[in-house]
Amino acid sequence: MSLYDVAVIGSGPGGYVAAIRCAQLGMKTAIIEKYSTLGGTCLNVGCIPSKALLDSSHHYDDAVKHFEDHGIEVPGEIKVNLEKMISRKNNVVDMTTKGINFLMDKNKIDVFEGLGSFKDATHIDIKKIDGTTDTIEAKNTIIATGSKPSTLPFITLDKERVITSTEALQLKEVPKHMLVIGGGVIGLELGQVYKRLGAEVTVIEYMDKIIPGMDGALSKELMKSLKKQKVKFALSHKVKSVERNGDEVTVTADNKKGEEVSFTGDYCLVAVGRHAYTEGLNLEAAGVQLEERGRVAVNEHLQTNVSNIYAIGDVIKGAMLAHKAEEEGTLVAEILAGQKPHIDYNLIPGVVYTWPEVAAVGKTEEQLKEAGVAYKSGSFPMRALGRSRASGDIDGFVKILADKNTDEVLGVHMIGARVADLIAEGVTAMEFRASAEDIARMSHAHPTYAEAVKEAALAATEDRAIHV
Numbered sequence: 455m456s457l458y459d460v461a462v463i464g465s466g467p468g469g470y471v472a473a474i475r476c477a478q479l480g481m482k483t484a485i486i487e488k489y490s491t492l493g494g495t496c497l498n499v500g501c502i503p504s505k506a507l508l509d510s511s512h513h514y515d516d517a518v519k520h521f522e523d524h525g526i527e528v529p530g531e532i533k534v535n536l537e538k539m540i541s542r543k544n545n546v547v548d549m550t551t552k553g554i555n556f557l558m559d560k561n562k563i564d565v566f567e568g569l570g571s572f573k574d575a576t577h578i579d580i581k582k583i584d585g586t587t588d589t590i591e592a593k594n595t596i597i598a599t600g601s602k603p604s605t606l607p608f609i610t611l612d613k614e615r616v617i618t619s620t621e622a623l624q625l626k627e628v629p630k631h632m633l634v635i636g637g638g639v640i641g642l643e644l645g646q647v648y649k650r651l652g653a654e655v656t657v658i659e660y661m662d663k664i665i666p667g668m669d670g671a672l673s674k675e676l677m678k679s680l681k682k683q684k685v686k687f688a689l690s691h692k693v694k695s696v697e698r699n700g701d702e703v704t705v706t707a708d709n710k711k712g713e714e715v716s717f718t719g720d721y722c723l724v725a726v727g728r729h730a731y732t733e734g735l736n737l738e739a740a741g742v743q744l745e746e747r748g749r750v751a752v753n754e755h756l757q758t759n760v761s762n763i764y765a766i767g768d769v770i771k772g773a774m775l776a777h778k779a780e781e782e783g784t785l786v787a788e789i790l791a792g793q794k795p796h797i798d799y800n801l802i803p804g805v806v807y808t809w810p811e812v813a814a815v816g817k818t819e820e821q822l823k824e825a826g827v828a829y830k831s832g833s834f835p836m837r838a839l840g841r842s843r844a845s846g847d848i849d850g851f852v853k854i855l856a857d858k859n860t861d862e863v864l865g866v867h868m869i870g871a872r873v874a875d876l877i878a879e880g881v882t883a884m885e886f887r888a889s890a891e892d893i894a895r896m897s898h899a900h901p902t903y904a905e906a907v908k909e910a911a912l913a914a915t916e917d918r919a920i921h922v
């Protein structure tokens with residue numbers, strides 16, 4: 455039986471990064487993945503394929519709606535070839551997952567394909583697809599088994615017309631009317647893909663706003679922008695039933711006044727969150743405990759109640775984000791190597807890849823108010839930027855929240871073109887505990903969208919933005 459310093463169960467961004475960092479630090483490492491491709495949710499059915507479709511559908515949308523403004527004339531009708539678009543997405547996924555195989559080889563990590571299942575706290579059975587089982591011994595194990603889509607108790611996910619994000623990435627036709635339950639990240643990103651490709655899209659959300667966890671100003675601006683793109687919203691609606699009848703799906707909900715409302719479409723995307731996935735791990739055999747929401751319970755070192763078993767990523771508490779999982783993978787590897795790493799969870803950015811993009815780091819205005827923190831706020835509209843006018847992407851703004859007394863940046867919230875990339879400046883500033891004035895005094899290249907960050911910082915510092 456092979457003996458490893460570390461076995462990682464699950465090859466998503468948490469697991470594969472943990473394995474690479476362990477190997478870099480000199481540990482003999484194995485990674486176990488039940489599917490035939492590495493990369494987990496993120497690479498196979500999450501971040502990468504959804505961004506590929508967002509990019510493809512964005513190109514189409516530009517061609518149909520915006521090329522003319524730029525003086526580009528396309529002879530004949532511009533058409534979507536969905537099969538080709540999905541096939542390109544599959545190629546992107548294929549290349550990306552193969553890249554992980556390359557990284558495993560390069561770092562001399564043993565890859566086991568099969569379901570990892572604890573025999574006890576130091577032995578793991580790997581149940582292979584051919585019915586045979588390998589067993590390995592591991593001094594330490596990192597559980598990185600991720601998450602699966604959640605649903606509502608009364609919904610039957612037939613995976614044809616009542617679907618999750620996984621099926622929405624593989625549709626064979628553009629829906630006529632896609633009903634989306636949940637106005638969170640998945641609902642809006644994939645809703646926008648199909649809206650651009652020609653579907654009618656109605657988002658049915660339980661709360662009174664979309665992207666409810668983010669700063670309220672971002673939520674309002676995104677909704678305004680998506681409404682301009684003709685996405686329909688039913689907020690404060692409590693979904694009661696989802697019925698499929700042939701090619702038709704009907705969602706029934708109670709609105710704010712308690713009245714019953716029905717929506718009929720041909721597809722229903724259920725995007726009401728995800729839950730930790732521990733099925734098949736046989737955690738009882740190792741004695742690993744779960745917390746009440748089914749997540750693996752860990753302490754501040756991401757160690758479970760069993761001292762040689764750790765857990766990271768979507769399977770534990772916290773934001774379900776690929777980069778959070780990656781940081782945690784690195785942290786555990788470095789702890790195992792005797793180092794003293796640290797993650798500041800307040801500085802894990804959140805991004806929604808709609809267009810306009812939405813990105814944030816640090817505290818929201820609502821959180822600062824609730825905590826009674828004295829703060830000041832500076833905003834700058836994208837439409838005042840030369841760069842925005844040049845491209846035609848004028849929606850959105852950057853808002854910087856800073857401590858009223860010390861001027862330390864407490865939160866950066868942005869919506870607009872390319873803010874998914876701009877948020878890195880907010881993270882860097884906050885990591886180094888910059889003041890708004892620090893950002894305001896730094897030169898930002900002209901003309902760029904990044905100038906909005908400088909201008910918002912100027913507005914937060916002394917209400918002295920230059921270009922508004």
Ligand code: FAD
Nearest residue numbers: 464466468488494495496500501570600767768774775776
């Ligand atoms: P996962 O990526 O879920 O990987 C877990 C792996 O463990 C899986 O491969 C699974 O097969 C394997 N596994 C489970 N049990 C076992 C077992 N017993 N034995 C062997 N293998 C097992 N996040 C972002 O940051 N940015 C985005 O743009 C983004 N877009 C997303 C879009 C969609 C549509 C979805 C669904 C998610 C998106 N996410 C995004 C979230 C992101 O995918 C997750 O946060 C991330 O994948 C979590 O990584 P992980 O390593 O914890 O788990």
Ligand code: NAD
Nearest residue numbers: 636637638639640641659660693725726727728774805806
């Ligand atoms: P989410 O938590 O972002 O959004 C779920 C939404 O569904 C919320 O707005 C919630 O209020 C609503 N909801 C819950 N129950 C409802 C009900 N009964 N009726 C109507 N609405 C209801 O979850 P998601 O969009 O499913 O995404 C799952 C996870 O995947 C998220 O945690 C997210 O972090 C991750 N993800 C991230 C990205 C990204 O980083 N860009 C993209 C996709 C997914």
